[in-house]
Amino acid sequence: xxxxxxxxxxxxxxYEAIQEIxxxxxxxxxxxxxxxxxxxxxxxxxVCLKVLPPAESGAHFxxxxxxxxxxxxxxxxxxxxxxANIPALVADVESSGPGSAQRQADVLQSEGVEVTTDSMGEMxxxxxxxxxxxxxxxxxxxxxxxxxxxx
DNA sequence: TAAATGACTGACT
DNA sequence: AAGTCAGCCATTT
Numbered sequence: 394x395x396x397x398x399x400x401x402x403x404x405x406x407x408y409e410a411i412q413e414i415x416x417x418x419x420x421x422x423x424x425x426x427x428x429x430x431x432x433x434x435x436x437x438x439x440v441c442l443k444v445l446p447p448a449e450s451g452a453h454f455x456x457x458x459x460x461x462x463x464x465x466x467x468x469x470x471x472x473x474x475x476x477a478n479i480p481a482l483v484a485d486v487e488s489s490g491p492g493s494a495q496r497q498a499d500v501l502q503s504e505g506v507e508v509t510t511d512s513m514g515e516m517x518x519x520x521x522x523x524x525x526x527x528x529x530x531x532x533x534x535x536x537x538x539x540x541x542x543x544x
Numbered sequence: 545t546a547a548a549t550g551a552c553t554g555a556c557t
Numbered sequence: 558a559a560g561t562c563a564g565c566c567a568t569t570t
Contacts, residue, residue, distance in 0.1 A: 400567065403567095433564075433565055433566095434565060434566070435565085436565060436566070436567085437565080437566065437567065440566085440567060440568075441567095443568095444567095444568090
């Protein structure tokens with residue numbers, strides 16, 4: 394697990410930013426990247442979460458101290474932890490191990506966040522209702538979001 | 545050392 | 558409205 398100094402700084406910054414997300418709210422990978430002044434690196438935010446140490450590791454930042462479950466993609470969907478473009482393997486990863494998408498949905502619901510599942514089995518959270526975007530940028534225009542919604 | 549991947553996005557078709 | 562593409566860059570192969 395090679396961790397350069399720079400990567401270390403980035404990971405710590407990401408974890409700290411994620412700790413600011415209030416319980417019961419969610420935000421996107423891209424938003425965390427923007428908060429850190431690196432708007433073009435949402436993927437690296439995902440990488441940090443992937444390598445987040447288990448709670449029993451004793452690390453300062455771990456699965457218990459960082460609310461990893463509150464980070465989802467810009468479409469409001471809980472991202473898959475794919476291991477390849479092979480659908481057969483996706484199911485395996487999806488199975489409910491620690492940190493799996495299903496696990497994420499369970500934890501979120503325990504915090505009071507509603508998770509809905511569409512016809513294709515994808516799990517969504519309404520960003521309009523649960524989204525946390527403090528440094529909201531003016532470039533976006535909210536229109537309709539009737540698809541993932543509540544009610 | 546080089547090539548492929550991926551807890552992503554926004555623009556473009 | 559839904560699918561495709563091109564950037565992104567640390568990790569893995």
